[in-house]
Amino acid sequence: MSFFGELYLRSTLPFLSEAVTAREADYLARAFADVAGPAPVVDLGCGHGRHAARLNAVGPLAGRVIGLELDALSLAMRRPGFPAIQGDLRALPFREASLAGAYAWYSTLAAFTDAEHIHILREVARVLRPGGRWVFQTVPFERLAASPGAAFRETLPDGSVLEEESCFDASTGRDEGRRTLTSPEGRCLRASYSLRYYPLADWVRLLESTGFSVVWVHGGLAGGPLDAQSTDLIVGAERRHG
Structure with missing residues (x-):
């Protein structure tokens, strides 16, 4: 059977408390606080919408969040309060330069090949407007x-x-x-x-080669630097102009 779907949902949801979700959503709200509207921000691999539902309800992204998820069961179980569509990260169903931002949490990007990662980053760059914000979280290499x-x-x-x-x-x-x-x-x-996980230097090269400039690197939700004790790698980048 597929790893993503019922197995993934039933085995991960017990570990994703409301407190954890609230802290992660607060981080994302701060990360996008200065991103002007009204263009939407997409949650790539939104799952059951634990971030998107919160962010679309209150704060700087209220009314602007769209979810994108490939797994039909996750979409069927999603929380109310935000629009979502079924789609593949490798072929984003959005017009060129139509989004103000995008984010992907919980190592969503890890489940692909090296060539697919380059293609996905190019797809994200395609749908973001110049200066658009791109934030993703993964595990430090x-x-x-x-x-x-x-x-x-x-x-x-x-x-x-x-x-x-x-x-x-x-x-x-x-x-x-x-x-x-x-x-x-x-x-x-x-x-x-x-x-698939990359060292930070490789992430920077991938981003710069696909149209992005890295704005920040954090080692956790508190916004501190990445170090040997960091539990997260969180990267904020912007779509370059031109």
Whole structure:
């Protein structure tokens, strides 16, 4: 079965508390506070809309957020309060220079090949107006390289048992893993994944080669610098003019 869809939703939602979502949405609100309207801002890979629903309700992006998600189940389960469409990051269904901003959270960009990453960044650049804001969050390469092997087993609140093993290869930048979710009734959901992570210097090169200029790099929601203890890599960039 596909890693994204029911398995992904049921195994990640228990860890995404309202408090966590609120802090992440607050960060995004600050990141886009100076982005003038009325052009919309798109949540790329919006999932069930935990960020988009909040941002579209109040704050600087109120009434301006659109969700884009490929997985039909995630869209069916999405929170109310924002428009969303089904679409692929590799072929964004927006006109050229029609958006004021875009963001992608929770390593949404990691699930593609190197060539697809370049194509996706070019697609984001295409749909953003000159000076448009682009923000994405992922896991720092150095954090994964320092602890390349991971395994855990946990019982979720609904009684399901979640098991996962993964191994990060710094030479390829690939985190390969397998996740299994077993319900109390014995139903088993299982899938493998392969996620691509880049060192910051490589991200900068990718962005600059696809039409962006990096504006900031943060190592967490507090806005501090990226360092060896950082749990996040958050990059803010702008679509270059011309």
